[in-house]
Amino acid sequence: MFKKQTLKVNMYGYLFLLPALIFLILFTYYPTLLSIHDSFYLKDNLRPEGAFVGLDNYKYLLQDDVFQKVLWNNLIFAIGTVPTSIMLAMFMAVKLNKVTRINQWMKTSYFYPTVIPLVAVANIWLFIYQPDFGLYTRFADFFGLPDIPWLQSELWVMPAMIILTIWKEAGFFMIFFLAGLQNIPNHIYESASMEGASNGYVFRKLTFPLLMPTTLFVFIIALTNSVKTVDHIFVMTEGGPNNASNLILYYIYQNRFTFGDIGIAATASVILIVVLLAISLINFFVLDRKIHY
Amino acid sequence: MKTNNKSLFALVFVLLLTLFTITACGSSEDASSSEDETKSEEANKETEEASEEVSSDKPVELEFYYPVSVGGAIAEKVESYVEQFNQQNEGKIVVNPVFAGSYADTLTKAKTATEAGNSPDLGIFLQTDIFDLTDLDYVEPVDEFIAQEDESFIDDFYPALLDGSEIGGKRYSLPFQRSTQVLYYNKEVLKEAGVEKAPETWDELVEAGQKLVKEENGEVTRWGLQVPMGGPMGYWNIQPFALQNGVELANPEGTEVAFNDAKTIEAVQFFYDLAHEHKIMPEGPQGWGDIPTNFLAGNTAMMVHSTGSLTNVKEKAEFDFGVSMLPTNGGDRTNLGGGNLYIFKDIPQENKDAAWEFIKFLTSPEIAADWSMASGYIGVTKSAYETPELKAYVEEFPEAAVARDQLEEAGAELATHNNGKVTRAFSDEIDAVITGSKSVEDAMNDAQENAERALKGF
Amino acid sequence: MNTTKDKIIHVFSTACIILLSFVWIIPLMWSISIAFRPANDVYKGLFDISGITFENFVNAWNEAPFGSYYIATIIIVVGILCVQLVTSVLAAYAFARLEFLGKNVLFVLFIVQLMIPADVLIAPNYEIISDFGLIDTKIAVMLPYFASAFSIFLLRQTFKQVPIEFDESAKMEGASMWNILTKIYIPMAKPTLTALTLTVGSFHWNNYLWPLIVTNSEENRPLTVGLSVFSASSESGANWATVTAGMLFVILPLLIAFIIFQRQFINSFMHAGLK
Structure with missing residues (x-):
């Protein structure tokens, strides 16, 4: 009787996992293996059957100026977007935590970019960065600031992307910090204010450390986003000028779909997967330990 | 309750069976067999389509x-x-x-x-x-x-x-x-600046451009010339300068390119100098879509643009404008497009x-x-x-x-095998020149190298 | 109690947060004002709305099949939601409450998807969809998102908080597992399910890259892809006012929903963020 019961429960377990597992196998595990497989082949539209070339694709990518630039760009993009948007988000959350009507409105104005598609955001910002009539140029002319060729210069295009991304994401991250703040028991603050601690002191010694788990969670999301969001590139720059705004995922798209180079796209995909796994490893082994202060 | 359980068990088995078949299929689904499948599918589809059309009057x-x-x-x-x-x-x-x-x-x-x-x-x-x-x-x-x-x-x-x-x-x-690409010019501005006719040679272009630039308080309020430049299609706007200088960027077979030919380098240098040496054109990239807007707003006296924009310009221009063939340095005037x-x-x-x-x-x-x-x-x-x-x-x-008349003096547009990669190699390096991150010669050598790599095997 | 330094910081930071909120809202306001101006007024004053017109919206609507884009988007979003919620509820219940051999191994397998989201597997997933002969179908857009490790984990956390005594007493009364799931767990997970519906729904309403790759024809194209095609400028140059009007078609439904159900939206995103 007991045995039968376990078996039944067992069966239910597999049965319930089955539907999700099928899709995970088809669209996460199998494609990952497929990428690894294809990365050892010279495979493009002309040679759809593929020819085994060992590590040639990896060698090619490591020597390719464009790919090196793309990796570098992605690093800059991450460094530019992640810390700034986290700090901004934390600032917003701390300032807007108290529920008042005006705070509610400000929360709305910070959060709304989250519900707008990135392609639409790119459209809006295209007109902000437009050099002759764009919003920035008008603003700069009014205040006597220098004109900046945002999307036209190799130097400025990355800052332009970074600003857009921060604008799009900070409000989203703010929500996590607001949630984090709600979890901090009120009495901690009460005792602090009884002791006459200054606001800065309270933030440094109480709020910031208590928000640490949230911060790390947001950090991982932001870092992952910095390698998986490329929609704006399609609308704004197509990776230019001279690949200064090209990121890994866009490079994969270009090679696979524009140039029809399946082998190179697979190889770049494998490298991207390795980057993502590395991010997760940071999460598991480095950061998870530090949370237990 | 009991029957309910039985049917659930049956369901479990059926579903597990499907799982096994699916995973089995998945593992045997290597590249070659799946390709055969799609091929036979295609064949099926074709015969289906064919029979469908024979049998019906759709x-x-x-x-x-x-x-x-x-x-x-x-x-x-x-x-x-x-x-x-x-x-x-x-x-x-x-x-x-x-x-x-x-x-x-x-x-x-x-x-x-x-x-x-x-x-x-x-x-x-x-x-x-x-x-x-x-x-x-x-x-x-x-x-x-x-x-x-x-x-x-x-x-x-x-x-x-x-x-x-x-x-x-x-x-x-x-x-x-x-x-083809043509030169659009603002007749009223040319007249005002004392330029009698649209420039026909490179020298005339520089001369006219310098007369047409207007400065106020040390800031340019009107450029002599604007040419779209930069972006993935950037090669198209630079190619005329190479043709004007008497060089074809690719052979007709589409297997070789002449990106670091001395004449190509000279042509790109001339283009670069229009902005940096002669100061008749703004520095830095100029968007394809922005230039007609600038021309219509009077921010530039002349522009090079596709003839495909002619009707748009005609409808929106609030001034008298003219269109002429591109100035040349002895070669063809423009590429086709x-x-x-x-x-x-x-x-x-x-x-x-x-x-x-x-x-x-x-x-x-x-x-x-x-x-x-x-x-x-x-x-x-x-x-x-x-x-x-x-x-x-x-x-x-x-x-x-x-x-149409310019067709007599037009050269072929840059076209090669693996065209996407080759034109991109050239356009990227043009970007590098325009934004000042590389010298013309370095950029063209790099373009040549990347293009040759893309053309390997053809 | 508050020092002067504290006050200065307070005033300064409050000024910052108000100023910043304008920086955040101005791009939207400006876009809206452009969409309502006659095409030639686009280049005039910043918020010059002397001549309000609906012409741009009419033009945008006529120039691109936004109606069909809406239908495709709604089908895709609803399709993903329905299937994903079912697969997630089942898997989450299994991980939260059932005991079976290899549970931990399977759990780790599921974690992998959190690390490697389908969004980055565009190249190999395209080959798979292509092998299935599903290119240019709405189902192709949905398939990779039918299972979501994120949804599973969120629901698993929720299910774990349901007191186990509920299960036991229900079992005593002879309820089947299916009944326990539908009568006890799902109703108790309602806030989580709402949160998932809103977050997953808006994610897929806004998704671009994957639908761009697997759709070709207009009837299968969602709004985001339609917008990018619409705004891709060709030989005749950009037309701000019409493009902006088209963009508003794309963003308005979610934006309006967000403004009306602000609290639910924000709470949902908060809820989804609390692991």
Whole structure:
């Protein structure tokens, strides 16, 4: 009787996992293996059957100026977007935590970019960065600031992307910090204010450390986003000028779909997967330990 | 309760069985077998399609890929031609236009669709996409169709527009929306600045440009010249300078490029100097779409742009403007540009025949003339310019014929095998020059190296 | 209690947060004002709305099949939601409450998807969809998102908080597992399910890259892809006013929903963020 019961429960377990597992196998595990497989082949539209070339694709990518630039760009993009948007988000959350009507409105104005598609955001910002009539140029002319060729210069295009991304994401991250703040028991603050601690002191010694788990969670999301969001590139720059705004995922798209180079796209995909796994490893082994202060 | 349990057990087993079969399929699904599957699927599909058409009188449906332009009016125009054609062929042929973005986007879409066994029937792609499309064996030669027509059919096209659409003695496309680049100039400003005529040589260009630049308080309020530059299509706007300097960027076979030829370097240097040395043009990249806006707003006295923008400029200009051929340094004046009509291979014969009917319709004198007037593109046949409408239009607005007349002095657009990568290699390095991150010579050497790598094996 | 330094910081930071909120809202306001101006007024004053017109919206609507884009988007979003919620509820219940051999191994397998989201597997997933012969179908857009490790984990956390005594007493009364799931767990997970519906729904309403790759024809194209095709400027140059009007078609439904159901939206995103 007991045995039968376990078996039944067992069966239910597999049965319930089955539907999700099928899709995970088809669209996460199998494609990952497929990428690894294809990365050892010279495979493009002309040679759809593929020819085994060992590590040639990896060698090619490591020597390719464009790919090196793309990796570098992605690093800059991450460094530019992640810390700034986290700090901004934390600032917003701390300032807007108290529920008042005006705070509610400000929360709305910070959060709304989250519900707008990135392609639409790119459209809006295209007109902000437009050099002759764009919003920035008008603003700069009014205040006597220098004109900046945002999307036209190799130097400025990355800052332009970074600003857009921060604008799009900070409000989203703010929500996590607001949630984090709600979890901090009120009495901690009460005792602090009884002791006459200054606001800065309270933030440094109480709020910031208590928000640490949230911060790390947001950090991982932001870092992952910095390698998986490329929609704006399609609308704004197509990776230019001279690949200064090209990121890994866009490079994969270009090679696979524009140039029809399946082998190179697979190889770049494998490298991207390795980057993502590395991010997760940071999460598991480095950061998870530090949370237990 | 008991029966309920039994049926659940049955369900579990069925589902587990499916799981096993699926995983089994998944593991055996290596590259070769899955390809066989798709091939046999395709074969099935073809026979199905064929039998379907024999047995029924349903009209032939054509999927027509078309690069969209936001001008609005232009896209609507193409749709109206499609409608007109569908009405004329009611019950026989239905053309469904698919707007898929820029030329590059449209090509990408067509390629991925064909790869997936979902080929469009016909489409408009750059004349230069011929190498890509034939290397992939996606498109059908049109010679047999041309042979069915009178000889006068093909002779009616301007020969320059037919150039470059033949490989191995077979013709793969016919011209539809073809352009050359022309010089637009603000007549009122030229007069005011004492420039008597539009420049015809490089020296005259610099001289005129310097007279036309206007400064106020040390800031330029009007440029002498603007040329679109930068971006993935950047090669197209630079190529005329190379042609003007007497150099072809690629051989007709599409296997070699001359990006670091001394004359190419000289031409790119001249282009660079227009901004940095002669100061008649703003430094840094200039967006394709922004330049007509600047010209219309009077921020530049002259611009180089596609003849495809002519009608747009004509409708919006609040001043008297002229159009002339590009200034040269002794070579050809411009490259060609724009899109041709291609028929795909992997479709039933009936669809090919129907697609040919549609191509004949789009290149007929009436449509070619109307299209030329609506957009500014060159009317593709001589008889288009004989139609009363276009004749009257050119008489009243002679600028409309400049692009056509320039065909005599136009060179082929840069086209090679693996065209996407090769043109991108050149455009990227042009970006590097414009933004000042590389010297012209370094950039062109790098472009040559990258292009040669992309051309390896052809 | 509050020092002067504290006050200065407070005033300064409050000024910052108000100023910043304008920086955040101005791009939207400006876009809206452009969409309502006659095409030639685009280049005039910043918020010059002397001549309000609906012409741009009419033009945009006529120039691109936004109606069909809406339908495709709604089908895709609803399709993904329905299937994903079912697969997630089942898997989450299994991980939260059932005991079976290899549970931990399977759990780790599921974690992998959190690390490698389908969004980055565009190249190999395209091959798979292509092998299935599903290119240019709405189902192709949905398939990779039918299972979501994120949804599973969120629901698992929720289910774990349901007191186990509920299960036991229900079992005593002879309820089947299916009944326990539908009558006890799902109703108790309602807030989580709402949160998932809103977050997953808006994610897929806004998704671009994957639908761009697997759709070709207009009837299968969602709004985001339609917008990018619409705004891709060609030889005739950009037309701000019409493009902006088209963009508003794309963003308005979610934006309006967000403004009306602000609290639910924000709470949902908060809820989804609390692991």
